[in-house]
Ligand code: TYD
């Protein structure tokens with residue numbers, strides 16, 4: 001196909017992709033029939049149930065996110081930015097699987113087998129038992145899988161795979177889609193679990209993994225900042241388990257270690273300083289306490305800066321607007337920085353109040369303190385009308401904070417009486433309560 005940079009129909013640049021031609025159907029000169037032969041519907045009860053046996057990877061946090069282990073015949077996409085630890089995680093998982101007698105194959109399109117070995121050495125002797133293949137050719141990889149029939153295959157990464165009769169470069173949408181669907185076919189037919197590693201740029205914008213989301217059974221996103229040690233693993237889609245389940249890891253010298261009680265870590269490290277508050281967030285089905293920090297400083301720019309780490313930037317804009325309109329706290333001439341400590345990402349509306357209170361504390365120059373000088377814990381969603389809205393699992397959020405001695409928690413007022421909660425109906429009330437201390441009367 002000739003290179004066409006711009007779609008003649010919609011005017012978008014670089015939106016055209018090459019796809020393999022479908023086989024020609026000859027109709028003998030006649031017009032194609034309107035309908036083909038009829039299919040045979042089956043009673044669902046007569047369909048052979050999907051094998052629910054799973055291969056546990058031996059990495060508790062990964063297994064939890066997968067829904068109990070990797071399902072044979074399934075396709076898992078593991079996305080994340082370069083250097084986050086995708087190869088490390090898959091290396092560790094294959095090592096455990098191999099040690100449990102489940103045959104694995106680690107296909108690397110980015111590194112030589114010597115480089116893969118180097119990483120495996122850091123991960124321990126079991127990792128050295130994994131069989132590796134350094135290859136980019138999709139045809140060779142498919143043939144190898146057919147010949148070796150491993151139970152679990154890692155393709156690191158899907159963007160480096162290349163089918164020779166398509167002339168798109170590796171990583172192009174056409175190549176990535178082609179490679180993934182060919183691998184999906186082998187996976188289903190031979191009941192092999194395939195983990196596709198995919199790079200995502202910082203903006204999560206790379207076309208590669210995104211086009212695969214509908215094709216795979218499970219999409220895992222590996223997040224965190226490369227410079228920080230904490231990593232979160234999140235299921236965005238999972239045909240065999242719950243989504244929004246989150247695993248927390250820490251990158252150490254011997255690979256990734258599971259952080260099975262992240263709250264303890266984050267609370268221990270919490271500063272309780274000016275502009276700091278503890279958010280009682282939900283990560284999937286698990287409550288996690290994280291520290292949210294804010295810095296407010298006079299801006300020298302026409303349009304002040306809004307810098308976020310771990311929360312959505314538009315969400316911050318919304319929160320600042322609500323604070324200005326409904327709590328009388330204007331930040332129009334100030335730079336605002338918000339950071340979720342530890343490189344954690346919180347993607348839930350329940351984080352609103354924590355962001356708001358951290359910002360208010362930073363702006364007023366007053367630290368927020370809970371009972372006994374402990375850090376203040378809070379949760380709740382801000383409505384555009386300045387109301388503080390209820391969010392799911394309030395009881396579990398409160399219980400988690402209380403467990404770490406951080407009660408009472410500032411949160412939305414509830415119909416039922418929840419002990420350990422300082423219920424507030426609006427953001428104004430929550431600000432007053434947080435700044436005034438828990439023993440002061442709250443003016444309505
Ligand atoms: P890697 O798994 O190669 O990242 P990705 O495949 O997502 O690009 O590793 C990421 C970083 O982790 C790398 O800079 C080295 C570091 N690392 C450790 O700190 N400890 C270890 O045991 C290993 C294997 C890697």
Ligand code: MG
Nearest residue numbers: 086087088156
């Ligand atoms: Mg890698």
